[in-house]
Amino acid sequence: xxxxxxxxxxxxxxxxxxxxxxxxxxxxxxxxxxxxxxxxxxxxxxxxxxxxxxxxxxxxxxxxxxxxxxxxxxxxxxxxxxxxxxxxxxxxxxxxxxxxxxxxxxxxxxxxxxxxxxxxxxxxxxxxxxxxxxxx
Numbered sequence: 001x002x003x004x005x006x007x008x009x010x011x012x013x014x015x016x017x018x019x020x021x022x023x024x025x026x027x028x029x030x031x032x033x034x035x036x037x038x039x040x041x042x043x044x045x046x047x048x049x050x051x052x053x054x055x056x057x058x059x060x061x062x063x064x065x066x067x068x069x070x071x072x073x074x075x076x077x078x079x080x081x082x083x084x085x086x087x088x089x090x091x092x093x094x095x096x097x098x099x100x101x102x103x104x105x106x107x108x109x110x111x112x113x114x115x116x117x118x119x120x121x122x123x124x125x126x127x128x129x130x131x132x133x134x135x136x
Contacts, residue, residue: 001014001017001018001030001032001033001062002033002035002104002107002108002111003032003033003034003035003083004034004035004037004070005034005035005036005037005047005050005051005054005055006035006036006037006038006044006047006050006051006070007044007047007050008046008050010035010054011050011053011054012050012054013032014032014054014055014058015057015058015060015061016057018030018032018057018058018061019057019060019061019064021061022061026043027061029064029128029129030061030063030064031062031063031064031066031111031128032058032060032062032064032066032070033066033068033107033110033111034054034058034065034066034067034068035068035069035070035103035107036051036068036069036070036075037050037051037070038070038071038074039071052061055065065109066110066114068107068110070103073103073106073107074099074103076098076106077103077106078101080093080102081093117130
């Protein structure tokens with residue numbers, strides 16, 4: 001599950017869905033890719049509280065929580081855009097792309113790379129249990 005911890009929907013509904021999945025499928029592993037809100041300049045006043053309350057439920061119902069810092073995602077996207085402007089040989093972001101779409105694509109790319117060893121055959125083929133063990 002990929003969700004944000006700053007808003008009400010991602011911080012409340014996300015852990016609730018994880019608890020429902022745990023009840024229905026107790027033997028399946030549950031990954032939560034959680035995007036933490038920005039420390040400064042966030043437009044939602046309750047973001048820090050939502051994050052803390054959500055974390056207690058995530059540790060209870062998720063087997064692995066992959067935290068993403070919204071500030072770091074934003075700076076990575078900004079650097080990619082600046083480098084693409086300077087060097088035309090680099091992949092160019094779409095002209096009408098929103099920052100959220102680019103950040104979501106970055107998180108999706110990370111998750112795809114993380115789970116590629118499960119999806120493709122090879123010498124380094126591992127299952128999801130080994131991924132969570134190796135990440136600790």
